[in-house]
Amino acid sequence: MAPEPPLLSMSGITKSFPGVRALDGVDLDVQAGEVHCLLGQNGAGKSTLIKVLAGAHQPDTGTIRWRSEEVTLRSPIAAMRLGIATIYQELDLVEHLSVAENVHLGHEPTAAGFVVRGKVARDSTAQLLKRLGHPEIDPGRLVGELSAAHQQIVSMARALSHEVRLIVMDEPSAALDPDEVDNLFRIVGDLTADGVAVVYISHRLEEIRRIGDRVTVLKDGRAVAGGLPAKSTPTSEVVALMTGRNVEYVFPRRPTAAPQGEPVLTVEGLSREGEFAPLDLQVRPGEIVGLAGLVGSGRSEILETVYGARKPDTGRVLVDGRPLKPGSVRAAVSAGLGLAPEERKAQALLMLESVTRNVSVSSMSRFARVGWIDRGAELGAARAATRELSLRPDNPDVPVRTLSGGNQQKAVLARWLLRGCRVLLLDEPTRGVDVGARAELYAVIRRLADEGLAVLLVSSEVPEVLGLADRVLVLREGTVVHTAPARELDEHRVLDLVMEGSPAS
């Protein structure tokens, strides 16, 4: 590598959130003019690291050197002043402002200190857009009217409107067409030629091979490899670094006999435009079917469509051979489906309410006569359901918001247990759950399956899918690229499939 001192040098960065150690002593060196790629699975700490770099999070320990001087990035503005710009995956543009207004947001060119000089802003924006290869974008248009790709360009123009030395790009290609990706790479090339450093985050190995100079691999909050040559490191080595685990989860044993019986859940040709291609699958009683794929692969969308929360464009869902009314959650619930959604707090739990009320919410009418709830029966049944899942604390009156993540998930499972549901749809069931509590949750899920439930599981954590499911469908960008019994797959293979997409034999 270049002999000169690195532009940016982070060392020993740690950052903890309640219950999670997101970063555990990460080192990262970035040279001026290089494209430095960050690789890692979901939850490896990439997002936290770039937020530290952007000044959005303060590290607990560790030092950051910028051009050999130790600095503290107290706020996003402080980072910006140094010349560090970040383009987030979730674009942070104001839709109802114009392109020029967005680009200059927070540092508008002004006259007399407060009069915005719109013409100056528009002209400089037009220049930036030209430099980015998109002179056709009108600086006066509202950002909300632009395509996703153009919005990304605006976001980049905003980054470049500052005196910038380092740009962080978080999965910039995720929303782009191949042509647009080419343009993106050309821009990245121009930037690095000017001596600007780029920290590039992507799941796509082929992109990293094309434009990357060096690669740092994160896993479980640590940098397991720093500064690998991006073009020459073998894929197998990268994948091995990403997957090699310190923490081994204990997965429950699978039943020895393959699940018998007619499929309880059948999905036929189900699809949604732009989200996932026509999908067929069947789940039998006692069987756990896993969907493995990265963020954006359509996993959650599939589950929600099966559940009726989204209306399919084509295809249908059958329970016990009877088709469900499409796009109706109530029909799905009546037929015996239950969903434990990815965003538990936003989509499943009534955070101000007690555990009992959260558990009984889907079966209230069972404890009610003409609307009048028999609270004794309700409490008894809720307690029975939460005890069966060993929910802690064993007191159904506590507000659900005081529970730990794992116990909140158990409350959601207890809801469907109480309802007597027959098909459980689990979306990232261990998101936000402590490592220690995961094994218990896995055991619970397996036990429910053993008792005859059909389980459809979605997870971005490949080991989870492989360890828990009986059968695995591998998804890549909305399409099933491979189906196999879980025991015939390993993490390497699945990662190859989801990243490269080639269903090689």
Next chain:
Amino acid sequence: MTQPVSPPRDSTDKVPSAAETPPWRAVLFRADVRTLSLLGVLAVLILIGGITKPDEFLDTRNLQLVLTQASVIGVVTVGMTFVIISGGIDLSVGAIVALASVWATTVATQEYGFGGILFTAVAVGVGCGLVNGVLIAYGGMVPFIATLAMLASARGLALQITDGRTQIVSVDSVLDLGERDAYILGIPPLVLVFAAVTVIGWLVLNRTTFGRRTVAVGGNAEAARLAGIDVRRQRLYLYLLSGLCCGIAAFLLIVLAGSGQNTNGNLYELDAIAAAIIGGTLLTGGRGTIVGSVLGVLIFTTITNIFALNNLQSDVQQIAKGAIIVAAVLVQRRTASTT
């Protein structure tokens, strides 16, 4: 299966944010604190009233008066509380009361006597609530806008019906209900209706599936939907309920004022919302109590009463009302954050 609650167990320490006190006790305590603080405010007011005007304030007739004056807005507030708990808002309550009260007191309606007036008032209230509910639940309109539109059109219709004239009620059986002779064991019938609506409202909110669904929809509409609750139908019912309460309130107002006028129910929407909020109902939905709202109404009515008895003018009354709202909300935030 239904074993008694087990004694304190070692597993509580696994709960991350449970802190020192068992959380369920904190919840009970907090709920009590909220109600207690309102009762405290009411007690202070009674003290002030008793000191400044002992003879006039601490008097059975005055108690009857305060409760009677609270009845009309109180019934409206019970309905409003349900709507706010569900995460909605009903700005049209005052206008619905006005429309129901004038429709029920037209010459034509009065010919049908007591039953005709009562039925019309309630039917108009429910009808307006139905329109609100359909627009919001199935038309996808924001409650603020839909009920604002209802406010404008119901007031306009009320004006059209009356031409701005006061419609005097000449049905004796209706008028008699507002006289002292009709008091039952010293309790005015209007107050009995208010009490009944309060009790029924409390039971519905706390003991029925309807109440649970209301709280669920307000607490997290998406979660409620994914839990299999028909969120839209629930919303429809809620605005119907609010309309029903307005219809009942309109009838009470007809009895009280002996007339119907298009200016009736002036700014009821703000009074009802304010009472619910100082009663501890979250404007964002998901939490609220009928008891708190009713205490809020009683606090406002008592303030008005004390001010009137002391011959203080409306400017001072309005300032005090604003101050009470701010103080009550601040006290509640404080108690909520310190427990």
Next chain:
Amino acid sequence: MRKGFTAMPQTPFTSRRGLLFGAAAVSAGALVTGCTSNESSADEPAANDQPAADDKPGKPVTIGYAGPQADHGWLNAINDNAKKRAEKYSDVTLEITEGSNDTAQQIGQIETLINKKVDVLVVLPADGKALTQVGLKAMRAGIPVVNLDRIFNTPQAYRCWVGGDNYGMGLNAGHYIGEKLKDKPNARVVELAGLDNLELTQQRTKGFDDALKNYPNIKKVARQAAEFTVESGQAKMAQLLQAQSEIDALWNHDDDQGVGALRAIEQAGRDEFLMVGGAGALAAFEAIKADNGVLKATVLYPPTMAASAIDLARALGQGKGIGGLAEFEIPSTVTCYSAVVDKENVDQYMPTGFK
């Protein structure tokens, strides 16, 4: 409801002649020429050569009339009075606009009337201040404007203003009560005022207080403000009665809220005092005539001023003065007298009562 009442003349008694004419106009449904006012005799000849307006058909006059939306009984009566008065004259054509409370809309309506080149305009503005400009415009276009009740910002915007007298209402109510109670030691009086943030309410209260100063034996012990509505009248009166266990008289600013006040009085079972109302609603007149309750009198804010406005407009259009006055021209300001109507004279006023 009665926001429009705010724009009152600064000096209610601008001239004696205004007072005179006011008295005449108030003598309702009646006469302008051959004025029967107490102070001028009908057969006294006009002191000028200018012919006075009379009921005989004269030069045809087109009067444009723009009033507010009739969302209150009193405003309804205003529009009715104007229409009926115009129908009475065969030489008057009334161009009447749809009543509106929207300032912009009313401006548009008046501009239309200007463009139609009506001879005279009678305007009761939704908001006197806001409509001043359009009044000026009409005057500049040579169309004289009769400004009814809610006064324009500047006298340049009207040829003649005719309106009610809020201070006089309070004054007359106070004198009436004062005379009734003058022999009663330590008499206690309460006041149920109208909407407190309106200037007219303050004027009425001021007049009432000024009148009571003449009667040292009378003390105003309480005042509460209602909102011109039945509902608020009932609520505030109930509180007043609870606060004052015994009173001798009550003045209520407005007969509409008086319906609620009477209801509260009935509910409290009180009858030891006399009540005086305000405005002149038909229901109040009927109660006064029946004389079976506390309501003994009411002080007028006469809607007949609209009829007088038509008379004045007609006189303007025909270039005539007013009988009984020495001037060649009609007055520039006419303030209607707030007469007290009690059992003695109620029959005379009954036809002017509004619902």
